[in-house]
Amino acid sequence: MTTSHSAAPPRRRHTAPEPRGGGNHNVRTGRRRRRSRLRITLVIALSIFVLGAAGLGWIFLKLNGNIDTFSADGISGDRPKAAKGENVLVIGSDARTGGNSALGGGDKGDIGRSDTAFLLHVYADRQHAVAVSIPRDTLVTIPPCKLPDGSWTKKRTNTMFNAAYSVGQTANGSPACTQNTVEELTGLRVDHTVVVDFKGFAELTDVVGGVKVCLPQDIHQKDLNPNRSTQGRLLFSKGEQTVAGQKALDYVRIRHGIGDGSDIGRIKRQQAFVASLITRVKSDGLTPTKLLPLADAATKSMTVDPGLGSADKLISFAMSLRDIDLHNTKFVTIPWRYEGARVAIVQPDTDALWAALKADRTIDGKDASGKKGAATTSAAPSADEPPSGDGVDVAVYNGTTTRGLAARAAATLTDHGFTVTGTANASTQDHADTVIEYGPGEKNQAQSVAGLFPGAQLQSASSTGISVTLGRPYAAEGPSAEATGVPTVVADDARSADDDLCSNLSYG
Known part of the structure; x- marks a missing residue:
């Protein structure tokens, strides 16, 4: 007998009975939908973040690939100590390598030279900055520098400043030797060095859409190249105009045909150009989005020290300058005078300038160290009646090994009406105390001098004349408010980034 089985009845799906009123069901459904939307939002946000990070990473990788660094092996081991603020040496190179000969002319196999240079001091408060131009013909001391074969040169005195960049006679020049020379000259530690060549400069001006400049007169080809036999075509018309690329490069290189045709006059126009470039960049907004195209253009033809050798470091430094007002961005030239066809440094004014920067004191005498309660103007001595x-x-004689001390003291004396007849190093640099010597009948005058040097010893001498020999206590005090005034000759010739574009464009 066979038994047949009927088909199993379809399985019934059981659902939970709806709660009374149905309200909780709607709440749970709403929660599930919100959680679902939240998950979708998080996924989208995460995707955007990942894509954005990948894109930013690619940009930084690209910028890092653009940047060249010079070896730190050539930087001197005998360096000034780090002080307040930050110092960046900017060198304009006329090297003809890497396509630069097409823009600047000349033999692409020639050695690299420093066409212009300035030391940018960014004050500790990040609200002020000053660029100090150093004429290329300035007679300076070039300290020992490393050659390509690993040996070091001997110290050279009374040598043109731009010769430091040519040490080693290589096509790429020697940024390290120029940095050593600037530290020797200023007594300031150079935190970073940046070299920009013709190509990088021209591309940078293209990226910002041109820079406004002003010419005091019409400029022809012969003004750019004095070796021409004819005047040539008109390059620039007198007055305001916007330049970019090759024209921008031609503008900053013009030396002859304006004023006395000197490098000093060209420096004034270069300062005006950099001020105008900063104004243009700040008007566009100093944001990462705006900075990236600038960084791409700049880094393609930029050589930096290892401390700035990555995109994030360069951009971070640029962003740290965003709060510096145009009026608080100053341009000056070291105190100078002609010595034949060369430029000689004027003392004690130059050392007083370096002392002011070391103390983070601005061109107009303000304390920009960022300390709470810092004085805003140069303080007078605390005595009831200033000397x-x-x-x-x-x-004034420096009786210590601290550089620039005599200039600092000279600035203090000058600020209070004394006449400084000269500054020099004392016969020995181990003086434990500051000593003021005076001749017969000069004690009262010497006491007035002593009012500026608390703790100084007064000593009579048989010969006439008053002298101050600075000792270790004065060096240990550090630059005081009244001792770090910027010389009038520097302050009066300073340019602010917001000055009239057509003012102060030439010398002679």
């Missing part, structure tokens, strides 16, 4: 130096001549 008066009217009719008093004083010689």
Whole structure:
């Protein structure tokens, strides 16, 4: 017998009975939908973040590939100590390598030379900055520098400043030797060095859409190249105009045909150009989005020290300058005078300038160190009646190994009306105390001098004349408010980034 089985009845799906009123069901459904939307939002946000990070990473990788660094092996081991603020040496190179000969002319196999240079001091408060131009013909001391074969040169005195960049006679030049020379000259530690060549400069001006400049007169080809036999075509018309690329490069290289045709006059126009470039960049907004195209253009033809050898470091440094107001961005030139066809440094004014920067004191005498309660103007001595130096001549000698000390003291004396007859190193640099010597009948005048040097010893001498020999206590004090005034000759010739574009464009 066979038994047949009927087909199994379809399985019934059981659902939970709806709660009374149905309200909780709607709440749970709403929660599930919100959680679902939240998950979708998080996924989208995460995707955007990943894609954005990947894109930013690619950009930084690209920028890193653009940047060249010079070896730190050539930087001197005998360096000034780090002080307040930050110092960046900017060198304009006329190297003809890497396509630069097409823009600047000349033999692409020639050695690299420094066409222009300035030391940018960014104050500790990140609200002020000053660029100090150093004329290329300035007679300076070039310290020992490393050659390509690993040996070091001997110290050279009374040598043109731009010769430092040509040490080693290589096509790429020697940024390290120029940095060593600037540290020797200023007594300031150079935190970073940046070299920009013709190509990088021209591309940078293209990216920002051109830079406004002003010419005091019409400029022809012969003004750019004095070796021409004819005047040539008109390059620039007198007055305001916008330049970019090759024209921008031609503008900053013009030396002859304006004023006395000197490098000093060209420096004034270069300062005006950099001020105008900063104005243009800040008007566009100093944001990462705006900075990336600029960084791409700049880094393609830029050589930096290892400390700035990555895109994030360069952009971070640029972003740290965003709060510096145009009026607080100053341009000056070291105090100078002609010595034949060369430029000689004027003392004690130059050392007083370096002392002011070391103390983070601005061109107009403000304390920009960022410290709470910092004085905003140069303070007078604390005595009830400040010493008066009217009719008093004083010689100043540095009796310590601290560089720039005599210039600092000279600036203090000059600020209070004394006449400084000269500054020099003392016969020995181990003086434990500051000593003020005076001749017969000069004690009262010497006491006025002593009012500026608390703790100084007064000593009579048989010969006439007042002198100050600075000792270790004065060096240990550090630059004081009244000792770090910027010389008038520097302050009066300073340019602010917001100055009239057509003012102060030439010398002579």
